[in-house]
Amino acid sequence: MKELSLNLLDIAENSVRAGATRVEIDVFDLKKEDVVSLEIRDNGCGMSPEFLASVTDPFTTTRTTRRVGLGLPLLKMEAEQAEGGFEIESEVGKGTRTKAWFKRSNIDMPPLGDLSGSMITLIQGSPEIDFIYRRRTDAGEFTLSIPEVREELGGISVGEPEILVWLGEFLAENEAEIEYK
């Protein structure tokens, strides 16, 4: 993957397929602490201890078209290459928490990329899921809470193109206020 935002899109898709109704995503880019982290928590079906132990093996996958899955192994490899780490916890019936972190100043730290684009893609694909996206830098933080958006919209789906375009602008503008100059 060329950007961390693409890993985010890829990994969050696991939560969608796990039947989650609520997916919380934190992306922190902290200069002073020299760390970038990506954490995804969901209330999906979770995984058995046996499956969990094998998820970062490329030959473990839930897909049926072939027997390899590369999403989590790729993220783990990228984090470790950038002097970071990877952890995943899961409980059947409760959900899964995946976290990857990177040393920000490491030469192999991938660019964050278009995080807003990934969030909009996730919301478009699963407008029924309560996504809560939290973005923090040393300069500040903001949250996009789909449950709050839903309240403002009444019966209109967050998946309507007009709403998605507006949410994309909301993310871009808030992002611009906390980005490093």
Add this chain to the structure above:
Amino acid sequence: MAKSIAELKAIREKMQGQMNMRVDSDDSIRVVVGMATCGIAAGARPVLAAIVDEVGKRNLTNVKVSQTGCIGVCRLEPIVEVFEPGKEKTTYVHMDAEKARKMVSEHLVNHRVVEEMTISAAE
């Protein structure tokens, strides 16, 4: 000042006035973008964004855009499938944002398949 969520109320009122909500009906066209690890790594995200943008701008209320997992031919990603009622499925391969916009105007609006971007042209 950046946008705030409260501003959505105005959009909601405008949209309710237009009453152009997308409805699932028998004559609606379904556009499906492959968004598994393979599709994402090959550049499916801007393809999907371009389709959603065009469909919104052109107010194509008969088009439903959705995402799917791995379609099975990863080397041809990004892949976009178009399902029109009563017609054979069209599979577009090696897509990018520009091709996606062309697909919307040619195929979804004018109902002309863009043959040179389809899987049969690639194989």
